[in-house]
Amino acid sequence: MNDDNRKTALTAWRLLYEDDAYRLDHLEDYYKTLMARADELVLRGLLSLEDWQLLKDAADAAYRQTVSSLDRQERDCLKANAMPLPCVD
Numbered sequence: 601m602n603d604d605n606r607k608t609a610l611t612a613w614r615l616l617y618e619d620d621a622y623r624l625d626h627l628e629d630y631y632k633t634l635m636a637r638a639d640e641l642v643l644r645g646l647l648s649l650e651d652w653q654l655l656k657d658a659a660d661a662a663y664r665q666t667v668s669s670l671d672r673q674e675r676d677c678l679k680a681n682a683m684p685l686p687c688v689d
Contacts, residue, residue, distance in 0.1 A: 606646045610686055613637050617658060620677050627666050634659040651686035 616622070616634060623630045638655040641647035647655070662678055669676040 602646070605644075606641075609637075609641050609644075609646050613641070613655060617662065618678060620675075623662060623666055623678070624670070624675050627663065627670070631659055631663045634662075647686065654686055 613634070616630075616637065619630070635656065638647070638652050638659070641655075642649065642652050665676070665678070
């Protein structure tokens with residue numbers, strides 16, 4: 601795995617994950633995009649299957665939290681450091 605490419609790709613994924621406006625306004629697209637990018641990272645050899653699972657778990661949790669928040673007619677923020685994500689170092 602190329603460390604620079606991996607770091608750039610994971611940073612981009614995390615920035616998308618932390619985009620609360622996109623998540624709250626376009627939840628289905630947000631989730632599909634997170635998963636498509638995670639899949640792409642595996643296919644490009646930049647991510648192990650274990651790290652892919654971390655991204656999937658984070659995306660799933662964000663989706664569930666957002667559905668719950670929107671059901672209560674609230675707009676929340678994700679706590680990005682609350683989910684274990686692959687290291688970008």
